[in-house]
Amino acid sequence: MNKITTALLGLLTLLCVSCRSTKQEQSNDSGYDFIASLFHPSETDTTSIFYVLKNPDGTVYCNIGYSYEEGFYEKGFSDSLLSEKIFIYFPDNGIYGFFCKKPEEGKPIEVRVGNEWKILERTPSIHVDSTSKYLQDYMFSPLGLQNEPFDIDFYPSPKADPAKKITLMQDSVGMKDFFVREIQGEWMKIQECIDYGPLYAEDAIVDEEGWEKISKLSEKNPIYWIRWRKGDKILTPQTEFYFKYGCSI
Template sequence: LLQYRLLRRRGLHEEGFSDSLLSEKIFFYFPDSEIYAFFCKKPEEGKPIEVRVGNEWKILERVPSIRIDSTSKYLQDYMFSPLGLQNEPFDIDFYPSPKADPAKKITLMQDSVGMKDFFVREIQGEWMKIQECIDYGPLYAEDAIVDEEGWEKISKLSEKNPIYWIRWRKGDKILTPQTEFYFKYGC
């Protein structure tokens, strides 16, 4: 997975890649910070990078603002926070294991505050292993900001919480909207 900052300033915006077009065709797009995340083929030393935009592969030259991570590593920098009304079931299906029998589906409810969060623990193809996060409100209040060290502490304290699997994509279609992820270290 490739994360590309300041793409607009590199001239691609003028060549027809408008924000509204990209936001539907790439993995993540954060207009406020001008960050774009694309799926890419495993890069080869000295060769341009091939990125997926919609159903097409495009060539992107290497520049310092490009960072390439595995999908799993990239997503583990984010919290999964599914949208849902307070005390109502989520629209997403949770399972005890990847590729589980649909009859074993687990229905989870949004909490009374409407802020249930999950750590992304692992990616296995189209499946994402997530673990329910503790209520970190009291820790957050102590520090006023949760930095990387704080998230490590919260992650460790969450290790006893339930683990679930969700299907986060189906082929090229992302099933978990970008709006349900937020970057941990920027909170």
């Protein structure tokens, strides 16, 4: 076997290994590229149950609903099977969110409950967005004592290299915020937000247009990467995110 043939075989082997590695990575990440948000269909609708999660064989897994009692809405899970298996939940407006597969025309949505797949019939009150688009509607606001290091690892790239770990400090008022700029698998790209207190005070409410202005002014600020999940485990608590356009957790 001549040197050229040996070199070509070596290159082919490397390409095959790379292909297998890429496919394995995509396989491991399958099911986390989209999020299905389940909204309350109508504030005047007092039906007890408005979503039904089913097993792949069509049998009922559990119900998601709310009740109307004594003049106020009591929202929540009607089945404990979902405990800690939901991605995000806003108790004040009854919004639930699940990781899901990309919807197919005419077919139910496949949503992830823990490490299992369930099905959900499509309705107008279910919105499906890419995980990246969904999370970019939120600000990341990690909890931490004033002027103390955050209890989270920051990196300059989406790779947990201990030698390059960055330690960041909470600010003097405990309100350091970050824009979510991008999602790459288990990694989240964030950018430090400017102090928008003066703008907030001036406009009273920071609406979508105001956030776009704040985002633009923050574009020169430092960028970091954090690991926001590991497999099916979320590493960034829901309490560390808030919805930019008027709805906070």
